[in-house]
Amino acid sequence: MRKTTLCEICEEESAVAKCRICGRWVCGKDFDASLGICNVCLSTLCQVCHERLAIGHCARCGRLVCRRDSVRVGLLRYCIDCARELGIVTM
Numbered sequence: 841m842r843k844t845t846l847c848e849i850c851e852e853e854s855a856v857a858k859c860r861i862c863g864r865w866v867c868g869k870d871f872d873a874s875l876g877i878c879n880v881c882l883s884t885l886c887q888v889c890h891e892r893l894a895i896g897h898c899a900r901c902g903r904l905v906c907r908r909d910s911v912r913v914g915l916l917r918y919c920i921d922c923a924r925e926l927g928i929v930t931m
């Protein structure tokens with residue numbers, strides 16, 4: 841039986857690219873060519889660096905942030921930009 845490679849997200853279109861994060865083969869619609877990642881990873885990616893997977897939201901601006909680009913203050917987490925504006929970090 842011959843198997844065509846279908847997009848692993850929608851399973852409708854044929855896969856054209858491989859996500860560099862999860863390794864899924866996905867179709868053009870489910871792929872962000874500029875970042876080289878699938879839409880699933882895009883929705884879980886840090887919105888500061890677009891490199892690492894996010895671990896939470898910034899309590900101030902709501903962006904998804906990874907560990908490296910965020911600062912935890914008590915129970916809250918701020919992205920590095922908000923942390924700077926709030927004077928939590930001075931970099």
Ligand SMILES: [Zn+2]
Nearest residue numbers: 847850867870
């Ligand atoms: Zn697809």
Ligand SMILES: [Zn+2]
Nearest residue numbers: 859862878881
């Ligand atoms: Zn992916």
Ligand SMILES: [Zn+2]
Nearest residue numbers: 886889906909
């Ligand atoms: Zn990041």
Ligand SMILES: [Zn+2]
Nearest residue numbers: 898901919922
């Ligand atoms: Zn923020």
